[in-house]
Structure formats: C-alpha cells, structure tokens
Amino acid sequence: MPVELHYENNIAIIRLNRPKARNALNSEMIEKLQEIVSEISELNLRAAIFVGEGKAFCAGADITELLNKTPVEHLHKIQIGQALFQQINELKFPTLASIHSMALGGGLELALACTFRICSPTAGLGLPEIKLGLIPGYGGTQRLPRLIGVSKALEMVVSGKIVSAEEAYNIGLVNQIIEMQDPIASAKEYLDALAIQFPAAIHQIMQAVQSATDLNIHQGLELEAELFVECTQSDDATEGIQAFLEKRSANFSQK
Structure with a gap:
C-alpha cells in the first residue's frame, strides 16, 4: 500500500x-x-x-x-x-x-x-x-x-x-x-x-491558537472565552480541579 x-x-x-x-x-x-x-x-x-x-x-x-x-x-x-x-x-x-x-x-x-x-x-x-x-x-x-x-x-x-x-x-x-x-x-x-493526554482540551487549545491569525483581538478573546467554558464542562476538568484541591495526581478519563 x-x-x-x-x-x-x-x-x-x-x-x-x-x-x-x-x-x-x-x-x-x-x-x-x-x-x-x-x-x-x-x-x-x-x-x-x-x-x-x-x-x-x-x-x-x-x-x-x-x-x-x-x-x-x-x-x-x-x-x-x-x-x-x-x-x-x-x-x-x-x-x-x-x-x-x-x-x-x-x-x-x-x-x-x-x-x-x-x-x-x-x-x-x-x-x-x-x-x-x-x-x-x-x-x-x-x-x-x-x-x-x-x-x-x-x-x-x-x-x-x-x-x-x-x-x-x-x-x-x-x-x-x-x-x-x-x-x-x-x-x-x-x-x-x-504530556498530551487531554483530547478535549487539546482540541480547544488548537482551535483558539490557530484562529489567532484570522480573528481580530476582540473576536479571538470571545472565542477563547467560549472554549474555556466548554472545557469546564468536561469530566477531565472536574477531575483535574478536584485532584489539585486534594493534592493528588489526577486520574483523567480523556472525556
């Protein structure tokens, strides 16, 4: 092939x-x-x-x-x-x-x-x-x-x-x-x-950074805010925050 x-x-x-x-x-x-x-x-x-x-x-x-x-x-x-x-x-x-x-x-x-x-x-x-x-x-x-x-x-x-x-x-x-x-x-x-292990957050990072050359600063900040909110709704974000507060290593599920 x-x-x-x-x-x-x-x-x-x-x-x-x-x-x-x-x-x-x-x-x-x-x-x-x-x-x-x-x-x-x-x-x-x-x-x-x-x-x-x-x-x-x-x-x-x-x-x-x-x-x-x-x-x-x-x-x-x-x-x-x-x-x-x-x-x-x-x-x-x-x-x-x-x-x-x-x-x-x-x-x-x-x-x-x-x-x-x-x-x-x-x-x-x-x-x-x-x-x-x-x-x-x-x-x-x-x-x-x-x-x-x-x-x-x-x-x-x-x-x-x-x-x-x-x-x-x-x-x-x-x-x-x-x-x-x-x-x-x-x-x-x-x-x-x-240490790439968070597919959802990585995708949102890629969207935000790759848009930087195509959007003006105001549009870019608006997109960044929307993507940040999306991340907060993921299981990994919940686990990551909880693990930090509990002073332990996070156990991510990639969701």
Missing part, C-alpha cells in the same frame, strides 16, 4: 510508503490519505504521527502527473489536495510530522498542515516549486507565512531553497531537532514530553 495506517497506544501511525519515488504524492496516495484521515477523524485518539518510508519523508508531488492536464484538471487536483490537508489541519487531536530526511513541496505542505513538526539534524525542508515555474498549491503559500512570517516565507518560496534543520528550527518551521534512529519512536518521545 502506498500509505499505511496502524495504531499504537491510541496513536495513529500513518506511513507514506512509496520509497522508490521518495514518497512523492501521486493520486493514489492522496486518495488513500483521504480514506485514512476520514477514518481517524471519527476516533478519540491521543495523536496522529506522519512518517515516511525510505530515504525521504516526502519529496513533494509526483511531477509526472502534472503533464498534459487542462486548467480544469489542474484545479480539481489542487482542490482535492487542499481539502485533504485542511482536514488534517482541523483534526480534533494533535498531529505530528516526524521528518527524518527531505520534506519538499507537497511533503512540506503536508507537514505544515500538522500541529507539530520535528526533524532529524540532517533533514532538509523547502518549497522548490519555483524551479519548475510553479508555486506551491497544497497550502504552502498560506500556512508557511502564518508559521514563520511573511518575509521569511517569501524568501523560501521565491528562492525555492532547501533550509537545513538548524535554520528550520531557528525560524520556527520545526518545533525540535531530534536524532532519529526511528522516526516513530522519536515522535512518541516528543509527544510524551508534551
């Missing part, structure tokens, strides 16, 4: 498995990712981890599929990919791209759709579409400036340069650089360090 899914300890592991093509995203992979994301979106998971098989996380879109297409066909293909990555972005639990090597073009756009990104010291990240006379089409021009700022995003997209792990960390493109013998194990360690 070009994309594989399995579950470990309430975490979805999604593996891009087209190593001979450096996991370049073709139509078959996009279709399989749609099925997987739709499946996991119905579950109350702790997190989802995206990894790549072989020498690359994902080298981008499959260039062979760009030839001999009409404008309507190109638009349809782009809209499908955008919708998929937006669905990943809107999942109710955190997502993590564990980048052991190259994440280019659509591969970086997939990572940008995730909540967090970690990479190995030897990873390279970039949006090199300009070198084909194209622009990013799976959300890169929208998510990258929201993450690292307009000036740096323009620099990356206009030049098409591949940034090192160190530069990616310095500009806020990745959350952490980790020595990776196993991208899945490294991803789990990162999630464990974050």
